[in-house]
Amino acid sequence: MNIRPENTLDYPTIAEVNTLAFGGEKEAKLVHIIRASNGYIPELSLVAEIENTVIGYIMFSYIDLVCEEQLPVLSLAPMAVHPEFQKQGIGKALLKTGLQLADKRGEALIVVLGYPKLYTPFGFQPSINYQIESPFSVPEDVFMVKILSGYEEKYKGKVVYPPAFDGV
Template sequence: MIRCENLLDASAIYNIHTQAFERENEAQLVKSIRHSERYIPQLSLVAEVDNTVVGHILFSYIDLVGEETLRILGLAPLAVVPQFQGEGIGSALIRIGLETADTMGESLVIVLGHPQFYSRFGFQPSVNYDIESPFPVPEDVFMVKPLANYQEKYQGKVVYPPAFQEV
């Protein structure tokens, strides 16, 4: 079952990210975003198996700076506890998150991740859309997914909020 996170899920979400990444950086990122104006409650989703939260995905607002500064979505982080990885839980979280973002009228999602995985959901290298990564990373790992509300004006350089500096 996939649903929006609630107040009772905070410690489980922290543990999921700590276990999946074997460090606390991503768990702290979720905590920081949750307490910022960039947080979107409808796009912080958890996956449950037998009433236990085993996965989490967070989409939050980031900026795209070009001729104007536009608000877009960043997908980060995504985690599933190790014993449930490889069962499609992460994929389900992504699909439902993207569908929700689309119905909310969002226009574009950015992710830094494995191209072989994220391309299955329609993500493409950001350079194909004249969108620049703020990090020196290979072109194929910084990706975008246009949603139904996408327009050509979405070009420029991605700027992440301060919460991302510690990841």
């Protein structure tokens, strides 16, 4: 398996992987919208491929954390693996690589809405532990953050997602 940044030739297959993994097109549309936004980070939009075929995808993009100032933080969404390749560690490999790359860039933190069993082994904790408020009414344990090397105490407040996320 090879993990690398996406390129434009991957876009149709990435859309297909997201559609199949999530059983609908919302996440594929989200990826398309984020790519056209200021929040897009090409080097943090990664594919997993086997024999030159894309079978997994993860995207980290900028969102805002608002308190006394507006600070850019990373959102992890979406992460998808083609159904035929799920439960083989591909998502975990994408996540591990993405976390390492984000940390090397000096990013402060990553926000994710997801399953604690998947994310807590990678160091994600409930966002409330860092005085970071979810914009959604969800259980505290599913809205999580991962602190990275660029973190400072000023990173507190409420997460604000751009309009691209409204349809997901």
